[in-house]
Amino acid sequence: VRVGRQTREFWNGDIGPFPHNTLYLHAFHLALPKPLDPAHNYRVMVTTGLDEGLTREMTLAADPAGFRSPAIKVNQVAYSSRAKRYAYLGWWAGDLGAVDFSACREFSVFDEANGNEALRGPIVVRRAGDAFSGENVFEMDLSPLKPGRYHIRIAGLGRSDSFAVGGGLRELYVDAMRVFFHQRCGQELKEPWTTFKRPACHTKSYAGGYLVGNPNYKPKPDEEVREYVGGYHDAADNDCFTYHLRATAQTLTVFERFPKLFTDGELNIPESGNGIPDLLDEARWALFFYRDHQMPDGAVPLGRGNDEDYLRDYERQHKNRPPFGILPPSNTAATEFAAVAAQFARLYEPYNQQEAGTFLAAARKAFAWAQKNPTKPQPEKGEALLLGWAAAELFCTTGEEPYNETVRKAFAAGHFTKYHWQFDWVAPVMWWPYAATTRENADPAVRKALRDLLIKRADLKVEDTEKPAYRMGEGERGGGWGSLAGGGRQAWPCILAHLLTGEQKYLDAAALNADFQLGANPLSRTFITGIGSRFPGAPQINPTLYKGPNKTGETVKGITVYGPVAPKPEPQKLPGWYPEQTPPWRSWRDIGWGGAEVCSEFTITETTGNTAALYAYLYALETVRPAKPSSGE
Incomplete structure (x- = not known):
């Protein structure tokens, strides 16, 4: 097993009498020698380094029908039924680099109204070694789908978020x-x-x-x-x-x-x-x-x-x-x-x-x-x-x-x-x-x-x-x-x-x-x-458009933030992030108390x-x- 890490800013603001704090989110990636077996449950433990009272372990099932993988990228709301549409497969795992999904050859789309398979197709290489995402990017053609509500499943990996075609x-x-x-x-x-x-x-x-x-x-x-x-x-x-x-x-x-x-x-x-x-x-x-x-x-x-x-x-x-x-x-x-x-x-x-x-x-x-x-x-x-x-x-x-x-x-x-x-x-x-x-x-x-x-x-x-x-x-x-x-x-x-x-x-x-x-x-x-x-968690908007105090909690729906920023099409160095260089189209600082206006x-x-x-x-x-x-x- 190889362990990788990516760290990014998660929140900034005042905590009690202490102004201008930044909290960081540390994402750890486990690269396993083979896919998890759907017949078993697995326990993941952090044996050292976490303070008392923090969660140290979790149990997960290798269930392609139930595990939502963010590596399967879809329009999470609604595709136009009158236009071309694609889903993508790829992930950048921080200091582990691009995840290898070459073993994933086929995808299935399931109709959420009746549970039936609505489409099956090949997973095709779109771009190997893509500098903008840091990924090996694959694509899935969803154009044959008729209006409805669906999700994608990939054997050995999981399912996508649900999405609509036409409705929504x-x-x-x-x-x-x-x-x-x-x-x-x-x-x-x-x-x-x-x-x-x-x-x-x-x-x-x-x-x-x-x-x-x-x-x-x-x-x-x-x-x-x-x-x-x-x-x-x-x-x-x-x-x-x-x-x-x-x-x-x-x-x-x-x-x-x-x-x-x-x-x-x-x-x-x-x-x-x-x-x-x-x-x-x-x-x-x-x-x-x-x-x-x-x-x-x-x-x-x-x-x-x-x-x-x-x-x-x-x-x-x-x-x-x-x-x-x-x-x-x-x-x-x-x-x-x-x-x-x-x-x-x-x-x-x-x-x-x-x-x-x-x-x-x-x-x-x-x-x-x-x-x-x-x-x-x-x-x-x-x-x-x-x-x-x-x-x-x-x-x-x-x-x-x-x-x-x-x-x-x-x-x-x-x-x-x-x-x-x-x-x-x-x-x-x-x-x-x-x-x-x-x-x-x-x-x-x-x-x-x-x-x-x-x-x-x-x-x-x-x-x-x-x-x-x-x-x-x-x-x-x-x-x-x-x-x-x-x-x-x-x-x-x-x-x-x-x-x-x-x-x-x-x-x-x-x-x-x-x-x-x-x-x-x-x-x-x-x-x-x-x-x-998965949507902006800490947009820089008027505090009254958050439900909680100090820009916390639910926000008003529908505000479009600026998104990623990379003045040049090359890896970006961001404050406190790890690894030191982040692919340009991943360079989005989702923090709302100043300092990241160009993104949030x-x-x-x-x-x-x-x-x-x-x-x-x-x-x-x-x-x-x-x-x-x-x-x-």
Whole structure:
């Protein structure tokens, strides 16, 4: 018997009077000379080294039907029934290296409804000596399975986690969308909408820019107080920004193609029961603060500081805080609001024509202000791209030629293709409206060029998804801040290309990236809280979204964390981990009290919107066919 070890951070935080502690999880691997015999039970003992009172032994049965092996990697929730799907076999055992599963030649899939074998197939080598996982990776083709609930069994090894084909995608969509509700600023969290409790937050601010109740601020006598509500907390911190609206744009894009599927009451939010689809109600929450606090000249505030880092940085730079903590307007705040408010207005109009008109009027004013007030001396990052996006959405909603001409000019000037690199992953959101419009007066050459951009980006994602041993759209590159977790960030261009063309390869790539996010990855874990069999245990989220004290216990379901980080595609050295070098796609620090934000945090912009949109789309395809866009005659 050979014994190996892997050690990683398990939890960090304060323990009594002792701050900033880290607890480590030590995993020991026993490499046996032959498989365990199912006819016997086995006792494993640690004979020395454990303190009194700790468990020193356990008994296990070698039962392939009952032992769940994390080495059998599946989408732990729900595969799309309309796309390719795979399971994988492989494991990295710390200082023992890659586990040899070459003796495993065949797998069986069992239907959990009747207990019968539903599929039998070969276990095929996918990648020997895979540097990204540290494994010898094998694959199992699950594509022949029909909708149902299943698990895999491999003789001499065990069974996989249970998984669905087709069913379960609606629940994924609901859980992902409800993250927006739990991130609402100014919303009381209470039953019947949620079992997580929090009073309405950040609602009152002093004229000096501090929240009422901030112990570090002494207000002036009779200092004015104003109340605010609306928008979303950015992440674990609580500031609100207009750039969250691109996440709302993604969910609205899916709604526009499936307008009858998403209904009132499905998300269990305070607005449920008002006769308006909950998805639209959630989009309204994202937008109304910016509409209601638009300045007379059309400028739109960037957001609310809520005593968080952005506001403190502003104070250090300007020597004071903006009045009431409302972040000053910017060109991109105006155009992002204009784009999403125009998109929302055309979708909301059948339900509330009068209020939809107020959003469209505010979008017009914001766009006009942005045109007249370019940022000087240097434009903001993405300024020209966002102006083109706003013009495109206003054109789709109104059909008016001035907006159409602005899109033409923006495209001719290269604004849709030349932008700051930080906008590269989100640029397809901004290409989409004009590429998909059916307006008769749209410029066919510009529309085709934007369609071609989308399809080219999606083709690259299809190609990159197939490159790694565990299929995922970042290809064989380094990354972080969400780029190595699969999911909607990688799938979004493929979803848009599938909407444009209907080609199966785009749906396959989108679904494979969902599978990676949901457990078909080297870690055999999901990157969404509360979802699947093994999910983030210590995400960096607001403490009120944990059930226990000091960020312990159950968390809100549906929050997509950033996942693994490896700046370069090479082994990573992580604090206190053993062995000293960890394969790059296993380099995920699941700790929630700071120091690992790049792995364990999230944002509305970077993870929440694209996750909700991905599972909304996959759920929709299990149910109905997409409609033509409403942005035309």
